Amino acid sequence: MSEGTMAVVKPEMKSYIWVQTADGSIQQVEEEVAMFCPMICREVLQTAMGSSKNYAISLPQRVNPATLGLILDYCRFHQLQGRSNKERKIFDEKFVRLDTEKLCELASAADSLQLRPLVDLTSRALARMIEGRTPEEVREIFNIPDDLTEEEKLEPLRNITDDPHIRLLNRLYARKRKELKEREQLKSIENEEERVDKRSVDDLLSFINGGDGDSKGVRAIKNKKKNRKRKDQLPRNSSSNNGNGDHKKNDTVDNVASPNKSSKFQDSEPPNLEFVEDDMDDELDPAMREEIDREVEDFARRLNSVWPKRIQESVSLGNERLVPMSVYGSGSLKRFNGFGKQQ
């Protein structure tokens, strides 16, 4: 080219592509740099956008101007063919020395631009920050709120990591839970203990045999009501007056045989035998009452003669069945014995 024509010919123009970020700002980018991003490349090729300011390619929402700058720096470096792998690695390592917020934004923006190598690079950097750190450290690094509820944390951390730290925490949580349960149990037991009949045997017998003063009667009635409520929970065999005695005996056997009925209350559940007035109802007419009185006397007699034998029978018959009883509450067995002894 001669000197003359040099003045006429324009200098080589770099071609630019216009892009617009979500906040409306438009900027121009060198073509080869922009084409490194698959998304921009596709937009240019398919829709022929980006050639002028009016037809700027609108970038996805996740790309803000600051992040766009970073991405373009990355593209500018890597689109040059002549760089060695070592150079690229060194650049990459320096490039991801950002704070975590910027890294996350960068990853998100690169993902929306489909720039896979940058997504991998930023993800690797983020992964390095998570690996090997305790949850507290990770939360601190990434400002993650510690918003799992106490209950959710009390659920045993799925100890599939078999981390000794987590195992210890699990044990502590388990202990915590046990304490909670025990506290609940105590509460309910407290409720139950109100229902426990603390009357002495003599009282009961005297009541059976005709009733005493009001206080005891009142107490009996109170207890009766409570007993009835509790008795309702137990299986009620069809009661016939004649078989009442047997019925009661059956109940006893049932009671002994099925400790599962209300395991929590086993401690405090005294044997049914103490509440021989269970079928008594305040609203019963006197005739029925008389009959029931008779039965009660009958039963009391039998009770006194048969009970020690009965206990031995049950013990020998259902040793296995009695054993779980003792687990739930040795108190009940003791009470049986006490009852027998007092005879």
Added chain:
Amino acid sequence: MPLSLSLSLSLIRASNEEEKDRRRSTNPEVSFFFVFHFWYFNLKLCMDSILGQDVISDLPQSIVETILTKIPIRDAVRTSILSSKWRYKWANLTHLVFDDRCSSLYNDKGLVEGNLVKFITRFLFLHDGPIHMFTLSSTYLQGSPYIDQWLLFLSRKDVKELVIELGDRGWFRAPTCLFSCRKLTRLELIHCELDPPPSFKGFLSLKCLVLQQVYIAPDKVENLLSSCPLLESLTLSYFDSFALSICAPNLKYLCLEGEFKDIRLENTPLLIFVSVSMYMTDDTAEHFEQSTSCNFDKFLGGVPCLQRLIGYIYFTKYLSVGNELGKLPITYSHLKIVQLYEVSFEDMKEILVVLRLILNSPILQELQISSSSNTSLATEATDLDFWENECPSDCTFRLLKSVKIADISGVPHEMEFIKFLLRNSPVLEVMSIIPSTCVTDGRINMLIELLRFRRASAEAEITFIQN
């Protein structure tokens, strides 16, 4: 009650911290430092949590998955207690890699195995969503019945890539549910027993198959290969002496390693990369001597698209059986790189194989040969007149740029071969000669001979590498 709970929890945590601190230092000043640091740390925490934003929890799942797959899966699961958003992010992972890092290592192998089994079973049970890739690589799990259950679970999850690499202790027999993974595109099995059921119709989407140390009947292998129409990459390692006929119309990459009696590439027109390591026992050697067919044609007769060929150990010997220097029916018009190792230069037939190959590769650019000559036998070479009389003289390696000849002892055929190459490579840039470590005295003679050889290329550099 919640207040007391949180208090007690924080106490527990604090006591943990204290314990850690105590372990770290007994010095009261240092412990004060730690307490202060702890307080400051907390203060900073509060400030950060007011000022800083939790951006990472709102990243799209694809990025979270990319991040979580770059850390060991154990750590990935631990992210579940970071916050409520992170509780189940790990459960949506689609690429799962389980290895021995999933359990703390103990001396008791049974304990490690138990832990691994527990971890993987619980993980799979709590997993939510599709599973695209499953890799299991462990030396502890051997013949565990749980592997069968996991495979059953995976077969229902439309797994696409499956890699199972188990240790050497026993033989894992792949259950039939493996063959009902219809969507498999990649299958890698290492050290197991494979027995496809008669009803197996093939993996119709399988593109990559790697079987290493897999015990499988020969005819079943052929059936398996021919029933995977999309197969592009095949690797068979440590297979024991059988005859194999490969019929895979889409196959592009082939790696074979083992003792094969006979390999026939029947229908592999698209093959571009072949790597063969041929081991030989006395039986197979005998078999070779008795064979009349031309192995070269059987193996390389139908691969016009071949771009790179690598042969190890006895491959050239295998090809030499029944070989003549006659014109091949095809030209390797895409073959750029040829690497043949352990070529025995005292055997004229093997030299013929090499020649036949390179003479039919017009665009050959890179050649690497290593020699395994038995020096005493080779120095008594009687048929040296081949190079003058029968060797074609009008061949030019028009694009050959780089040649590397290794482990040579300076025996006559080797030197003639180098001379042949130098004379016929007009664009040669580098010829590297690496003498065999057994030869110490003859090196000077080798060099003297090399100096005299005519070079067709003015740019040719002969580098003699000795260490």
